[in-house]
Amino acid sequence: MSALLYQEAARVIGICNSCRYCEGYCAMFPAMERRIDFAREDLDYLANLCHQCGACYAACQYAPPHQFAVNVPRVLAQVRLVSYESYAWPRFFAAAFRRHPALIALTLAASLTFFFALGIAWRSDGFFLAHVGEGSFYAIFPHNFLVTLFGLSFVFACVALAVGAWRFWREIERPDERVASGATLAALKDAAALTYLEGGGDGCPESSTAPTQARRVFHHLTFYGFMFCLASTSVASIYHYALGRIAPYAWSSVPVLLGVIGGVGLVSGPIGLLWLRKVKPAALYDPAQNSLDVGFTSLLLITGLTGLLLLGARASAWMPSLLALHLGPVLALFLLLPYGKFVHGIYRTLALVKYRRGY
Numbered sequence: 001m002s003a004l005l006y007q008e009a010a011r012v013i014g015i016c017n018s019c020r021y022c023e024g025y026c027a028m029f030p031a032m033e034r035r036i037d038f039a040r041e042d043l044d045y046l047a048n049l050c051h052q053c054g055a056c057y058a059a060c061q062y063a064p065p066h067q068f069a070v071n072v073p074r075v076l077a078q079v080r081l082v083s084y085e086s087y088a089w090p091r092f093f094a095a096a097f098r099r100h101p102a103l104i105a106l107t108l109a110a111s112l113t114f115f116f117a118l119g120i121a122w123r124s125d126g127f128f129l130a131h132v133g134e135g136s137f138y139a140i141f142p143h144n145f146l147v148t149l150f151g152l153s154f155v156f157a158c159v160a161l162a163v164g165a166w167r168f169w170r171e172i173e174r175p176d177e178r179v180a181s182g183a184t185l186a187a188l189k190d191a192a193a194l195t196y197l198e199g200g201g202d203g204c205p206e207s208s209t210a211p212t213q214a215r216r217v218f219h220h221l222t223f224y225g226f227m228f229c230l231a232s233t234s235v236a237s238i239y240h241y242a243l244g245r246i247a248p249y250a251w252s253s254v255p256v257l258l259g260v261i262g263g264v265g266l267v268s269g270p271i272g273l274l275w276l277r278k279v280k281p282a283a284l285y286d287p288a289q290n291s292l293d294v295g296f297t298s299l300l301l302i303t304g305l306t307g308l309l310l311l312g313a314r315a316s317a318w319m320p321s322l323l324a325l326h327l328g329p330v331l332a333l334f335l336l337l338p339y340g341k342f343v344h345g346i347y348r349t350l351a352l353v354k355y356r357r358g359y
């Protein structure tokens with residue numbers, strides 16, 4: 001099955017390599033031009049340079065109904081998905097990528113049940129409408145319990161992501177590859193700025209062939225929203241452990257301000273990305289890869305939304321329920337990070353490092 005897919009990808013990329021019309025659109029085309037053969041590891045590398053912006057599909061004179069049936073974004077999306085599965089750790093969880101929406105629903109249901117059941121059991125004086133004072137999260141779930149649970153989940157996610165990234169890099173890096181000075185920094189800048197979502201300068205074609213920067217903006221909101229939320233949690237930990245300042249923190253405090261900015265990004269970005277997916281031509285997407293993207297984006301949206309709701313109502317009697325409603329998605333997100341769209345960011349950055357080295 002995957003042998004046929006790689007054969008098809010090599011055929012499509014082979015046509016592009018003769019045509020080269022799209023070479024200014026993104027890093028994938030110049031990297032392709034440095035090769036004449038397309039082995040599996042080459043295609044894994046090229047596929048992870050693609051953002052699926054659709055610019056080359058909109059411009060392609062060989063796209064269906066032409067008999068060459070060239071659809072670069074779709075075939076590279078299919079290869080990307082197989083690459084995620086191939087390098088996943090533990091191998092047993094590779095199947096999770098293709099069952100992502102079902103797995104999200106299951107993990108979310110299990111983690112919500114876990115927090116609600118625990119809350120009800122621990123707060124025998126009444127969990128659902130217990131008003132325990134502004135932001136007294138730790139009266140519902142003790143701080144040490146939360147740190148241990150989320151710390152362990154986070155460490156597991158980091159280890160799984162690191163092993164997958166190392167396997168991917170070992171496969172795509174050539175033994176004779178030279179380390180170019182500044183390549184890693186340039187690649188990190190490209191990844192952080194989403195340089196290749198510019199579609200050659202004007203943006204990506206969305207509902208029509210007219211390019212816009214909408215996808216880049218929504219992607220930035222999502223990614224930086226996530227990073228601001230992480231920063232908020234990290235600063236709160238420094239407050240707690242290093243400065244001895246115990247939550248709740250004021251609205252004007254650094255952790256809350258970072259959390260609000262992150263939450264707004266984590267709600268507006270995914271809404272925009274899900275909307276763009278609706279208006280973009282369906283031909284660009286592979287159903288399995290589409291489910292993976294939509295599932296992960298929806299989980300981010302739920303996490304951001306419940307986080308903002310919790311913050312807004314932290315002084316109300318709804319706080320314990322909203323806390324459980326927020327912790328459930330956060331735990332599901334941590335556990336599923338290595339088996340969802342998040343890996344794209346890591347593989348893509350590694351592919352950009354190779355690209356910036358000149359290979």
Ligand code: SF4
Binds near residue numbers: 015016017023056
């Ligand atoms: S996508 Fe089409 S137009 Fe662009 S390089 Fe490939 S074959 Fe040529």
Ligand code: SF4
Binds near residue numbers: 029199
């Ligand atoms: S990033 Fe865009 S232009 Fe480049 S290969 Fe992918 S879909 Fe085509």
